[in-house]
Amino acid sequence: MGIPRPIVLLLVAAAACGGNADAGPAPGDYFAQLQRVSETAHIQERGLRRDLRVRLEEAPPGEDRKAVATVFVDQSARLYQDVLDALETLNPPSELVTVQQAFIDAWRAQLDLTVKVRDAGSPSADRILEQLESPVFHEAAAQTRAACDELQAAVAAAGSDVDLVCDGRPS
Numbered sequence: 001m002g003i004p005r006p007i008v009l010l011l012v013a014a015a016a017c018g019g020n021a022d023a024g025p026a027p028g029d030y031f032a033q034l035q036r037v038s039e040t041a042h043i044q045e046r047g048l049r050r051d052l053r054v055r056l057e058e059a060p061p062g063e064d065r066k067a068v069a070t071v072f073v074d075q076s077a078r079l080y081q082d083v084l085d086a087l088e089t090l091n092p093p094s095e096l097v098t099v100q101q102a103f104i105d106a107w108r109a110q111l112d113l114t115v116k117v118r119d120a121g122s123p124s125a126d127r128i129l130e131q132l133e134s135p136v137f138h139e140a141a142a143q144t145r146a147a148c149d150e151l152q153a154a155v156a157a158a159g160s161d162v163d164l165v166c167d168g169r170p171s
Contacts, residue, residue: 031160033090034100038148041083041107042165048075056125065125073118073128080111099147099154106147110140 052072059065084107092100113136122128131137148166155162 030090030092030096031155031158031162034087034092034151034155035162035164037083037086037090038164038166040086041079044079045076048072048079066122066128069125069128070118073114073132077111077114077118080107080114083107084111093158095158096151096154099151103144103147103151106140106144110137110144113137113140 052068055068055072056065059068084104087100087104087107090100117128117131120131122131145166148164152164152166155164
C-alpha cells in the first residue's frame with residue numbers, strides 16, 4: 001500500500017540532507033531542509049490516506065478490509081517515525097530550537113497515537129477506522145498544524161521565505 005518503506009526512508013533522508021548523502025547538510029541550509037521534510041511528510045501522508053480510501057473501496061468485507069486498515073496504520077507509524085528522525089537531524093538556529101521542538105513533539109504525539117492503534121490489535125477494519133477518526137486523532141493533527149504554523153511564523157521572523165506545508169498542501 002503506498003510507497004514502500006525503503007523509498008520513503010530515502011525520500012525523507014534526502015529531504016533532511018539536501019539530497020546529497022556524501023555532503024550532509026550544508027551550512028545555512030536548515031530552512032530548505034525543513035521545507036523539504038515538511039513537504040515530503042505531507043505528500044506521503046496524503047498519499048497514504050488516498051491509498052487507504054481506494055483500497056478500502058476495492059476490498060471485500062471482512063479480513064481483506066482489516067488488512068488494508070492494518071497496513072495503513074503500520075505505514076503511518078513508519079512515516080511518522082521517519083519524519084521525526086529527519087526533523088531531529090536538523091540543526092535549527094538558536095532562536096528556532098523551541099518552536100522546532102514543539103513541532104517535533106506534535107509529530108511524536110501523532111506517532112504515539114498511531115502506535116497505540118496498531119498495537120491494540122483491533123478486531124475489525126471498522127474499529128480501526130473508528131479509532132483513527134476519533135477526536136483525539138483530529139486534535140493531534142490540529143496540534144501538528146498549529147505547531148507548524150508557529151514554526152512557520154518563527155522561520156519568517158528569522159528572515160527566511162520558505163513555506164512549510166502546514167495546511168497539508170505543498171505551496
